[in-house]
Amino acid sequence: MTMSNLAYDAPVDGGDTSQQDIAAMQALRPVPRISIQAFCETEGVASPVRLAGDDRRMAKAHLKVHMGGIATAIEFYQSAPTPNLILLESRSEPKQLLEQLAQLSEYCDPSSKVVVIGHYNDVGLYRELIRSGISEYVIAPVSMTDIVSVVSSIFVDPEAEPIGRSIAFIGAKGGVGSSTIAHNVAWAMSSLFKSEVVVADLDLAFGTANINFDQDPAQGIAEAVFSPERVDEVYLDRLLAQCAEHLSLLAAPSTLERVYDFDPDAFSQLIDTAQRSAPLLVLDVPHIWSGWSKSILVKADEVVITATPELANLRNTKNMVDMLKRLRPNDPPPRLVINQAGVPKRPEIGPTDFSEPLGITPMAVIQFEPLLFGNAANNGRMLGEMDAKSPIVGIIDEIAHVLTGRSEIKIKKKAGLGSLLGKLSRNKK
Ligand SMILES: Nc1ncnc2c1ncn2[C@@H]1O[C@H](COP(=O)(O)OP(=O)(O)OP(=O)(O)O)[C@@H](O)[C@H]1O
Numbered sequence: 001m002t003m004s005n006l007a008y009d010a011p012v013d014g015g016d017t018s019q020q021d022i023a024a025m026q027a028l029r030p031v032p033r034i035s036i037q038a039f040c041e042t043e044g045v046a047s048p049v050r051l052a053g054d055d056r057r058m059a060k061a062h063l064k065v066h067m068g069g070i071a072t073a074i075e076f077y078q079s080a081p082t083p084n085l086i087l088l089e090s091r092s093e094p095k096q097l098l099e100q101l102a103q104l105s106e107y108c109d110p111s112s113k114v115v116v117i118g119h120y121n122d123v124g125l126y127r128e129l130i131r132s133g134i135s136e137y138v139i140a141p142v143s144m145t146d147i148v149s150v151v152s153s154i155f156v157d158p159e160a161e162p163i164g165r166s167i168a169f170i171g172a173k174g175g176v177g178s179s180t181i182a183h184n185v186a187w188a189m190s191s192l193f194k195s196e197v198v199v200a201d202l203d204l205a206f207g208t209a210n211i212n213f214d215q216d217p218a219q220g221i222a223e224a225v226f227s228p229e230r231v232d233e234v235y236l237d238r239l240l241a242q243c244a245e246h247l248s249l250l251a252a253p254s255t256l257e258r259v260y261d262f263d264p265d266a267f268s269q270l271i272d273t274a275q276r277s278a279p280l281l282v283l284d285v286p287h288i289w290s291g292w293s294k295s296i297l298v299k300a301d302e303v304v305i306t307a308t309p310e311l312a313n314l315r316n317t318k319n320m321v322d323m324l325k326r327l328r329p330n331d332p333p334p335r336l337v338i339n340q341a342g343v344p345k346r347p348e349i350g351p352t353d354f355s356e357p358l359g360i361t362p363m364a365v366i367q368f369e370p371l372l373f374g375n376a377a378n379n380g381r382m383l384g385e386m387d388a389k390s391p392i393v394g395i396i397d398e399i400a401h402v403l404t405g406r407s408e409i410k411i412k413k414k415a416g417l418g419s420l421l422g423k424l425s426r427n428k429k
């Protein structure tokens with residue numbers, strides 16, 4: 001039960017579902033592809049959490065239950081990335097609970113949400129927790145319905161912000177490697193952070209995501225874009241091809257039967273739906289300047305421009321950066337990746353000379369490595385699958401960290417939660 005609505009209506013048994021509960025459950029929409037980790041101190045809480053994980057509304061979410069409370073979580077997250085949601089059971093009294101949470105927040109990524117299942121029915125504590133960034137405080141005993149409802153209230157609420165962060169990748173010229181980098185960064189995000197990633201290949205005529213991920217789906221992005229009125233989460237699900245444990249693809253048809261002239265808003269419904277269904281959306285935008293490609297770049301949470309170190313790339317990047325800065329005055333400038341650097345005998349513009357007129361520092365410089373890239377492309381494998389130790393794979397991993405707002409895995413940034421809890425304890429002094 002949550003303090004806010006069910007505090008005095010506790011179910012007696014953690015596992016049973018009453019008629020009332022069943023009715024409440026039926027009103028809930030499916031939970032998106034989020035990762036959830038629970039740390040439970042008692043079987044009385046662990047068991048309804050496990051049952052919740054088996055509920056059909058949670059079928060897309062990845063839920064893992066650990067025994068052990070906040071102390072176990074702190075130890076665990078010293079070396080592992082935090083998921084989209086952490087469920088923590090704690091029998092500690094309020095003061096100690098707040099202290100433990102402050103400690104945990106040191107290892108918690110800012111985007112992770114936290115729900116506490118406590119044993120103290122204390123309105124003061126509830127208010128303090130909510131103020132300090134905890135998404136909900138639920139008092140034990142809890143039922144399976146309570147768990148599904150609380151997860152749902154955080155991630156499914158139609159009023160809530162879409163959970164997904166969209167990252168658009170575009171090349172400054174054709175063939176610079178923008179798609180290859182987009183796919184590899186998406187793959188790195190899904191495997192490093194165990195976070196669900198959807199890749200949308202927007203190059204309908206010539207897209208290569210299907211080749212790079214070795215997929216041949218019957219349907220894909222074209223179905224969605226030619227019948228936008230049908231696009232909802234269920235429909236989108238059917239169009240996604242699973243490429244890896246946490247990675248799915250909206251593949252391009254890569255055929256020329258149709259032509260692909262779209263309205264500026266043609267992809268809006270699709271992008272919006274995808275952002276409601278997974279925490280990360282990678283948009284592989286072809287190198288064109290049209291109403292719809294411009295609109296996608298303007299609306300994305302992040303834009304990554306890939307360029308090779310040559311004059312035409314510099315000119316195009318400059319135009320794109322200036323335009324995007326103008327159209328997105330309240331956002332940071334696009335990110336720059338310099339790719340295919342060091343082609344033998346090719347005169348190139350050095351990274352400093354390249355970035356100086358743009359006013360942005362490249363987030364990465366990737367060397368020209370035809371053997372590695374060629375083998376990966378021809379075998380439908382990611383670079384990390386071909387040669388996990390290659391320095392280029394290390395750079396791709398770094399890009400994945402930066403684009404998801406994570407610093408290095410080991411030295412994590414203090415979470416929003418932590419700074420808030422810090423402020424709280426200072427105020428009390
Ligand atoms: N650093 C690199 N070294 C060597 N080859 C590379 C590198 N980066 C990309 N490539 C290769 O360059 C080719 C073009 O890559 P890709 O299709 O990703 O580019 P693009 O910018 O998306 O092109 P398009 O304009 O067709 O969308 C691919 O064969 C890819 O394997």
Ligand SMILES: [Mg+2]
Nearest residue numbers: 178179203286
């Ligand atoms: Mg491409």
